[in-house]
Amino acid sequence: MLEEHYERRQSYRRFKDISVSERILNTVFLLTIGVxxxxxxxxxxxxxxxxDGKAGLSVEDVVISYHGANNQTRLGTxxxxxxxxxLRYIGDKDVIMQWLHHGADEPEYIEKIAPILNRDCIGCHTPTVNPSLPDLTHYSTVSxxxxxxxASIPTLxxxxxxxLFGIAFILxxxxxxxxxxxxxxxVKRVAVVIPFAAMLLDVLSWFVTKEISSFAYVVIFSxxxxGLSMGLQIVLSIYQMWFYSNNTAYQQS
Ligand code: HEC
Structure with a gap:
């Protein structure tokens, strides 16, 4: 009795145990996810x-998406x-560029930049005049x-x-x-964890990349x-569902 119970607990379902309709359902699901x-x-x-100004996807593109470009700001451009x-005095261009390179902080803004912008720019860049233009009247909007x-934190x-919600279901x-x-x-025990772990690492590294640009490599790797581990699960499942029969398994059970 006890042994029989034990035996039954040991027999897990395999593709050979499920109906053709279930295989069809599985297959169309997997194919749709693949597409x-x-x-x-x-x-x-x-x-x-x-x-980054060059066609095609590169590490630099990923860095710019999450971290931003160090030398390209809207104001600088x-x-x-x-x-x-x-600008009334062309030399002020360098003053502004220097400030941008130093990190565009507020004290220097008040000291050097605000006078320039107030003189040359806010004639147009004031919300009451042109609501659609960047507001250059105070630090927070100039910043x-x-x-x-x-990427901004709220966006991320x-x-x-x-x-996480969507992909967790799919995985x-x-x-x-x-x-x-x-x-x-x-193999199976490890294989089912990998895509979840990779997804978590991916999402985590978006946030890190915002601060440390070299983490773009982790974003790409994870x-x-x-994708690769998910793809392998899909391909292997479809293969075993339709093209694989393990006769030794039948003999053993
Ligand atoms: C005569 C009006 C006028 C003045 C003065 C002016 N701007 Fe502009 N600015 C505009 C207009 C119009 C646009 C939108 C141009 C566009 O989108 O093609 C713009 C766009 C911008 C943008 C946004 C560009 C982007 O990324 O979309 C910045 C930054 C900017 N101006 C900075 C300045 C600075 C700094 C000054 C002062 C040196 C200045 N502007 C003076 C009219 C003005």
């Missing part, structure tokens, strides 16, 4: 590529470009165009929670199906690891 993932990759490409002619940007928090269902594979049990 969805490719679309997500394309979306990633289009939102990040070319940020404007003052070197179309807004230059608004927005004087800093490198990158928003994207993280959507990402859970993919993992549930994948567990029906006929595979070494230790993102790739998640």
């Amino acid at each position: 969805g993932y490719l679309a997500a990759l394309a979306n990633l490409y289009y939102t990040h590529q070319g940020l 404007a003052i070197n470009g179309i807004m230059k002619t608004n 927005e165009v004087a800093h490198a940007g990158g 928090v928003r994207v993280s929670h959507i990402h 859970f269902f993919i993992g549930k199906i994948f567990l029906l594979c006929d595979l070494n049990v230790h 993102g790739a690891l998640m």
Whole structure:
């Protein structure tokens, strides 16, 4: 009796134990997720590529997305470009650029920058005059165009929670199906954890990259690891569902 009970507990479900309709359902689910993932990759490409001014996706693009570019601020670009002619004294351009390079802090703003902006810029850059232009009348709004940007914390928090909730569901269902594979049990135990761990590392490294730009490599590595491990689970599951039969397993049970 006891032994029989024990035996039954040991027999886990495998793909050979599920009906063809369930396999069809699993397959269409996995294929849809696979296509969805490719679309997500394309979306990633289009939102990040070319940020560094060069076509294609690079580490630098990822750095700019999360950390911001150290040498490209909206104010710096404007003052070197179309807004230059608004300066009464061209030497003030260098004063502003120096300030940007020093980190655009408030004391120096009050001392050196505010007088220039008040004289040359706020004729147009005042909310009451042009609400659509950057407000250059006080530090907090000047600071927005004087800093490198990158992703803001609220944006990262928003994207993280959507990402974690959404992808956790996807990974859970993919993992549930994948567990029906006929595979070494230790491999499976590790394999179901990897995409979750990679996703958490990915999201965490977005926040770190905002501060430390070299973490862009971790963002890329963990993102790739998640995609790869998820892809392997999908491919292996579909393969075993339709093209694999382990006769020795039948004989043993
Ligand atoms: C005669 C009106 C006028 C004056 C004076 C002026 N600006 Fe502008 N500024 C504009 C307009 C219009 C735009 C929007 C241009 C566009 O989007 O193509 C703009 C855009 C900008 C932007 C945003 C560029 C972006 O990234 O979208 C910055 C920064 C800027 N100006 C800085 C300055 C500074 C600094 C000064 C003073 C040296 C100045 N502006 C003086 C009219 C003015």
